[in-house]
Amino acid sequence: MKRERTDAARNRAKILAAAEGIVAAQGVQGLSMADVAAAAGVGVGTLYRRFGDRSGLAYALIDAREREFQAAFLEGPPPLGPGAEPGERVGAFMRALSDRTVEQLDLLLMAETAGPMARFGGAYDAYHGHLVMLIGRVRPDVDAFCVADALLAPLAAPLLAYRMRECGVDVGRVKAALDSLLDGLLG
Template identity: 45%
Template sequence: MSTHAAGDGPSLPIGPPPVRERADAARNRRRALAAAEALFAERGVHSVTMDDVAAAAGVGKGTLYRRFTDKGGLASALLSERAIALQGEILGGPPPLGPGAPPELRLRAFTTAYLRFQATHLDLVLLSETSTPGARLRKGSYAFWAQHAEMLLRARGVRDPLERAEVLLAGLSAEQVSSWLRDQGRDLEALVEAMGRLADALGSAGT
């Protein structure tokens, strides 16, 4: 797993090292992802089949299934570049999301940025996290988010920093965010503020 230094923190994983692809395989991958992104945007994630993506991309169905397994795999691949962009801001962007701010401010900034990320890409994140049991916890990006939150909580000197980090991430799961926004009709900005307060409480050294 590759790592990048966080400036004033430990190195954090951002995903597996790049794999060298044959030119035709790389081209098919790009075409499949472009087709999936266009179809998901046009028709919605749930209305698109793997066969639809293969036809739009001009690749064989077997090739598509071997590369991505299912729609959850396609969603994960589409989210990967967007997650890496957020990870880059955390690792080297301006404070308080990036290095240089006190850990309590960085934890709140991470919490609100990640909640907005989940809300912006909600259908894709739901598909990637619920395609198979435990998929959310097995994603490479989950390890990054958990280690980053744990690092900040540890810097605050709280008890059980890993467990607190995982509680925070559970509250930011796509299923929970979807329930708040779609089932309960909650306002995103109100949720941002509420989750910011939760991050403050989890990072309080007196608790």
């Protein structure tokens, strides 16, 4: 793997921080390459060379947070990371994934609706595999493969955005519903 130059890494960090700030203040709709370049103190050409376009920049924002989240559930402290009982880890994972999804809801909404299968693969497969493993340890009698999909479905960005924005459901209510499902499933 080719190592990133120090100045390139510094520019990348400044660009991502500037883009995060713009998304936080204006939403994904306010994410323009020119505004990000100005806020980061780099040329617009640098952004286009590095990220390709606006969607490439959005995916880089998602990727940065995704790496942090995956590190937390794969090797972080319990109960999200190793060291807790599998059932406890499932609950911690679902609550953390709820927060992670809400944190970047507009970016994930854009990413998950880019194509018919855009939600699946990459991160979804990591979440699914993690849940399958944990559920299988607690409930070897259930079809953990399909149960994992059922648990992940309420956190699809389009559904979560609709429920939160159109129906007034807050993330606390979503987490409570997931906890109820897990209580029934995992006892």
